[in-house]
Amino acid sequence: MAAMDYSQVAPWYDSYVKTDIDVPFFVNEAKNRERVLELTSGTGRLSIPLIEAGVSLTCVDNSPDMLAILRQKLAAKGLSANVYEQDMANLTLPEKFDLIIIPFNSFSEIIGLDEQHKALKGIWNCLTETGRFICTLHNPLVRLKSVNGQLFLRGKYSLSNDGGTLFLWSVEEYDRQNSLVKGTQFWELYDSNKVIESKSFVDIQFYLHQQSEFQKLAQSHGFHLIHLYGDYSYAEFQKETSPFMIWVLEKNKY
Ligand SMILES: C[S@@+](CC[C@H](N)C(=O)[O-])C[C@H]1O[C@@H](n2cnc3c(N)ncnc32)[C@H](O)[C@@H]1O
Structure with a gap:
């Protein structure tokens, strides 16, 4: 079951989503990383500034209409990235990444719990042993x-x-x-x-994930918590007031 029909939304998306609140955060997290995977890249609101900052980026999204706009923007700006039309719950990518990000709270767009498990399993498989996974979620409260x-x-x-x-x-x-x-x-x-x-x-x-629920979900797939930020200025998460839960996770060492 899809979160929404992005084929209806794609033509207008860039007209109404103009925020760049998370760009400095992700540019900072991506610098010094060899290969970065952005899941749910959409029309490239974040992808374009990341590539312009020199990040070697692979973009995944399951909406052909959103990706068509991303591809047009890349071509118009003479930028390049690997772009794959894939469901993040069924990732099949030819390489591993030392940073995987899901910006804009988009893990929440996976409605079913089984699919959420499949996504985390796939992300774990695509991450290098020392890599990081940053998952952004709404703060439910x-x-x-x-x-x-x-x-x-x-x-x-x-x-x-x-x-x-x-x-x-x-x-x-x-x-x-x-x-x-x-x-x-x-x-x-x-x-x-x-x-x-x-x-x-x-x-x-x-x-809408509760904090403890997502922590258990991530732990069950072999991730442990490095940081939980509450916004893109690196403030610690505060349950009552933070707008977001920004999960910085790494693989457990066995
Ligand atoms: C709110 S938009 C965010 C786009 C972009 N990251 C941004 O910040 O502007 C959510 C994106 O997630 C994509 N998406 C939703 N479910 C997905 C899934 N299961 N696999 C891959 N992409 C998905 C949609 O197609 C859409 O482009």
């Missing part, structure tokens, strides 16, 4: 504060190509029994004359 069943405007975004405007509305509810946030995003596109062009919606869902 903080994330749930904005999950209240109320429709709200997530943002109004200018579309650079044609002078149009995108309004993105969202409603989310928590399915506590299955640890899933489920919701719908509503997309309204207006042309440069402020006349509506189209309306559409996309259903979304993602898994």
Whole structure:
């Protein structure tokens, strides 16, 4: 079961996701690493700055539409990376990496527990013995504060190509029994004359890991914790207030 249909989202993704909050953190973590694997690279919001910083990057994503945009951007900028269309729960890559990252809380987009186990097994297999795995997740306590069943405007975004405007509305509810946030995003596109062009919606869902649950999951696959940061400025994780759980993991030594 997919978290959302990225073929619907891909054409607008770069218009509404413009954050670079995590870029200095990942550039810093990737420097001095020989080979870096970015899982769920999408359209390359983070991949492009990493490659521009000199990182030897392999990108994996399972959305052909998101990857098509990444490939266009790489070509336009004369940059190169290995790009694979693969499910992160079924990785088959020809080499190992000394850093594997999942940015933007995207491990949560694996809905099923079996698939989460398969992903961690695959990541373990793709990591060198001394390599690091950085997995970013929402902090459930903080994330749930904005999950209240109320429709709200997530943002109004200018579309650079044609002078149009995108309004993105969202409603989310928590399915506590299955640890899933489920919701719908509503997309309204207006042309440069402020006349509506189209309306559409996309259903979304993602898994909300508790701290102890993810720790056990990672441990069960032979990872141990090096750091747990609460944000991209390397602040220690605080359960009540940190926006994220940024897990820095390494393989156990036997
Ligand atoms: C929220 S986007 C993040 C994209 C990019 N990392 C960024 O920070 O802008 C999540 C990405 O994860 C990808 N994705 C979701 N589930 C996946 C899976 N099981 N295997 C590979 N990619 C997946 C989607 O196609 C999408 O490109």
